[in-house]
Structures are given as C-alpha cells and as structure tokens.
Amino acid sequence: MKCSETKPTLKDVTELAGCSLAAASTILNGRNNNNVRYSEELADRVRESARKLGYRTRRRVQQLEPRRGVGNLPTHLPVGLIIHPYRNGFDSMESIFVQQLSRQLERFDMTQQMIYANDQFHVSRLRERMRRHGLAAAVTFAMGPEDDSLVSIQEAGLPVVIFNPYQVPRHNGVLPDDANGVKQACKLLTLIGAKRVLYVTARTNHYSGKLRRDVLLDQLHAMDIALAGEFDHTNFSKQPLARLLKRSKVDTIVCYNNSMAMKALACLSDMGIAVPDEINILSLAGLPAQKDHDHITQMILPFDQMGRVAADLCIDMIKHQQANFENVLVPEYLHLGSTCKRV
Template sequence: MLRDSHPNKSITIHDVAKAADVSKSTVSLVLQGSPLIRDETAERVREAARKLGYVYNRRAAELRRQASNTVGVVINDLMNPFFAEVLVGIERRLVDAGYIVLMAHTHESLDRQRKVLASMREQNAAGLIICPAFDTPRTLTKEVQAWGIPLVVMVRSLGAGSYDYAGSDNERGVLLAMRHLLARGHKRIGFLGGRSGVVYEQRLRGYAGALEEAGIRLDERLIIASDPSRQGGSDAMAAMLRIKLKITAAVCYNDITAFGALATLGEHGLRAGTDFALIGFDNVLAAAHSNPPLTTVDIRPDDLGEHAAAALMARIENPQLKRQVYLAEPRLVLRQSG
C-alpha cells in the first residue's frame, strides 16, 4: 500500500521508489516518460509520486545526465584471466584518454548486473562497456540506450541490434583448431566446456563445420558441456575419458577450461601433446606457461579490450555514428599440447 509522507519531509526519488516498491532507475524512467516500463508499474510510480507530493525537476535531471569522465565496465567473470587481460586493454586506452574506469564483477548474476548498471547510471557514467551475464535479455541494449548512455557490448553478443560490439570470430577460430587436428590424423575429436549462449553456439558451429568438411559425422557424445572454468574443464575431461570412445584430441571452449582438462589428463597418467592433443581458445598469457604449453586460438584479449574502449570513445564523441563492430581475427598458436 502507498503511504503518505510527513508534510515537513523533503521528498526524494528514493522515497517514491520505496513507496512504489520499485528501483530508483525505474522511477527515473517513468518520470522521463520512457516506454520501457509496463503501464501498471508506471501508474503505480506516478500514484506514489502524487501521494508523496514529489515534483520532478527535469532541469536538474538534465544537468545530472551531463557526461562525466567515468566509464563503467561490467565483467561477468573476473576469475577468468581472459577478462582480466581484456580489462587491461580497456583501462590502458581509457586512462590514456583521461577517463576513470569504474569496474564491477557480476559473477554471472543477472540481479547483480541489474544493480551495478543502475548504480553506474546514478553515478552519471559517461559510457558503459559490458560483457553480459548468461541469459541477459536482448532488451538490455535498448534500455541502456533509453538512458542516454553510450554502450559497447563485448565478447558475448546480444543478437541483432544497433549497439556497438567488440568480440571475435568464434566460429572461424574453432574451425582453424579443428582443421589442424584433422590434418594431424585425428578422427575422434571432442569439444569440451561451455553450456549455452551465442559464443558457445558459434564455437560449436566451427567444430561441426570442420567435421563436415572432413566428411566425418558429428557424434553428440563427443560434446561434453561444462561450466567454462578450471573445475568445469577438469570434470569434462574426466567424463570424456570415462566414455571410452577412443577419443584422441579435443578443442576446449576456452583456455581456462583447457587448464582444467590438462590437470585431469595428468591425473590419469596422460600427457597432452604425446598421448592426447588439446587446444584451447583465447591465448591468455598463462597458456604459454602451462605444463605442457597450451596450443590455443589467439584472439589477443588486451587488444580486444582496446578496441572496445576505442568504440565507446567514438560513440561518446559522435552519438550519430553508424553501428561499430570489431571482430578479432583468430590465429592458431602452436605449442606442445596440440
């Protein structure tokens, strides 16, 4: 139930949000006339504002929305060294241009992502760079654009849209890895790690496409899904070894999955590169120093971060730019594991 305020109290947007049982960002969108909020929610917010006597100061809101020198960067998994290296590239480019980088880690939580984005909006961020958490709705880009904040999506695409994007050619990257293994005579090749999402689907297409090129029928049993983590890679490799289908090689969803797979091979008395061929994806710095050094698909993470930052700065400078898309061209780095 909506509550009347004390007559002497200075009413704020926080009070309206509390009375209407919504977030401050929702109240702000309603008061700005945004079409993104459902009618019943918008009416509840307006009723709360009327009851509390809140008057929306549009001029003050416009002043608050003036660009700052702070850029928000939202990372889904900072435990993965790939994203740490991407962040280095982003920071290098933005700091050199005089921006302050405000970083947040969502740990794949949609609720946390929503909260950090709302906070960055309230901090009047000049722009946002985000690698979306799993299952992020495609409407996120339109919502942020409605805030008037320049946005770049990186690594994980959110499908068709007008937003700027920086990522890699995932399908071609896995295709290169598979062609290498097939040329070395491997016929039973697995795919380890990942579960869902655009990146996973693109990398699987590269896997399936290479098999089709070679005239080899895809065997679903050779695709072992797991969390894209060390533990996920370890568990996926253990599952692959248990099925005893004479698998001699595997491409991993990413390098951190491959590190877990390397450990499990060792626990079973097998060595990558001698007993089993293993290829990662990303080429994080640690890949050159694993045991054995990891063959991987290089998409130059820090360079990708720099391109994401450059796209955001271009968008801030000129909001009318046509859509910017950067796809890192993958290249295979041969080391001992594959």
C-alpha cells in the same frame, strides 16, 4: 622606408609602426603561442600602418583534427564500466580487457569508474546518473539476456560498447571472431592428421557455446574427421573418458575453453597418458596470459586487443557524437608452441 613593389609584407608594417615582427604578427594575424598581451596603443599603431600600406592579413586555415585527438573530449566525465548481475567480479578474461581499455583511455586523459548494476537499487542509480549526463560513455560487461539497462543507455543517447554479452547484440558489440577461430582450429586438425576427435564442452547460456559447437561439427563433417563423442562438465570424469578413449581410439581432444582443457589434462595425467606424445589437446578459447601453457594448443581470444578497440570506439563516439556502430569482430589467433604432434 621602401615598400615592396608587388605587395607590402609584414616587415614593411613593422618598419612603419616601429615594432617587432612577433608583435605585428600577433596583432594582425591573431597568433600568440606565448599568451603575450600588447598595449592598445601599439595595436592601433600596427593596424593603422597596415591599413596605410594596404597589407592584407593572412587567412587562417583551420587545421584538420586527428581522428582520435583529445581536443573536444569531455575529460571531466568518466567512462562507466558497468558490471551486470551475471558477473559480480572480474575473472582473468575481463581483467585483461580492462587493463588494456584503461591504458588506452588514459592516453586521452579519460578516467574510468566501475559501476555495479547487480540489483534494482544500483540500476536505478545508474539510470539517474545517465539522465543527469554524468558519464561520457559506457562499457558493459557480461550483459545477460534479461538485462534491460541497455535500453536505458540507448534512451539517454550514451555511447556504449558491449563486451562479452550472453547474446549477440544488434550493434555496438566488440566480440571475438569465434566462428573463424574454430575454422582455424579445424584446419590445424587436418594438418596434424587427426582422425577421431572428442569434444569437451561446457553447459553455458553464452552464445559462444552453441556457436563453437555448430561450427566445429560442420567443419569436422566437411573435413571427414570423425566425432568420437562429447562430454560436458556434468559427466566429464576419468572413468567414462578412459572407456571412450579405449573404445574409439581418440587422437585429439578439442575443448570449449581452457578450463575444460585443464580438466582433460588432469584426467589424462591420472590415467598415465602423455600429452602431446600420445594424444593432443586443443582449446578453442585460450587467454593471452595463458598462451605459454606447455601441454595445450590454443586458439587465443584477443581480449587485450579487444580492450584497445573498445577504448578507441568510445573515444570516436564521444568525439563525433555518435551512439551506434556495427559489431566489431576481433580475429583470434592460433598458438602452437611445442604442444602439438602429428598423429
């Protein structure tokens, strides 16, 4: 056998030991993708041949793990989807979110389990489960201002994503960027030449109620667009709407969400006013599944994208043993369709 002049190779070792390259590589370098076991006698012979030739084994370099890999995830533990007292069931908004959240988690072999925290019994069971480390992470829905389960989650060191809370959290929130969404809507008002706007809101203790109204009023004032009046769901009906439209010559109705927009559309239909030929309707909060509505121009709330973002954040926090992240604002987008007409 003739050894290499510079340094011995693995082939030199196999010739001296009388074995295959695969066997020598597995024994010396520790790589065995097929889980094949070799006898101790062969292993000793290969190591002795390598020692005689002065063969140096390869130094294994640990490969970098992908940022969102699944190698170190506790896939035997589910991600808890925690439903709070303010929401006893899912509406279409949360269904869209959960669908995309589940799809993204399934890509990493993570399971989900819906957990209700709508009374003290269920809250105590949730706390006990967290104390026993029975969850990999948690996603909370519609957490109200008086809900104290978040404190228990944080004390347990459990990764948590807060979706659709009634108050803006200090951290760990995945929220639609309502402020920029309203600003986009107001830019559209200037493009279509709107002069007099009616705002139809909804009385809610959700933070978005005040946020959307405040940003809307600031933008209308800056753009010199008159606010002809405001309605909410308690006083919004055909008769007062007809009087205001006749008196103030409103050209655009801006609504807090699609629910208010549908009420406005129904009233206008009863009054024989065509949309958008005679008046425009703009919703500040539409859903991806409803964006093809023919008569309402909408700012789409990206709950589908928010579900994917929430799943990615869960995976990252679990993988890197992280409990907190800064609030994430997911951009909204404007859907025009054929529903908007220049005034």
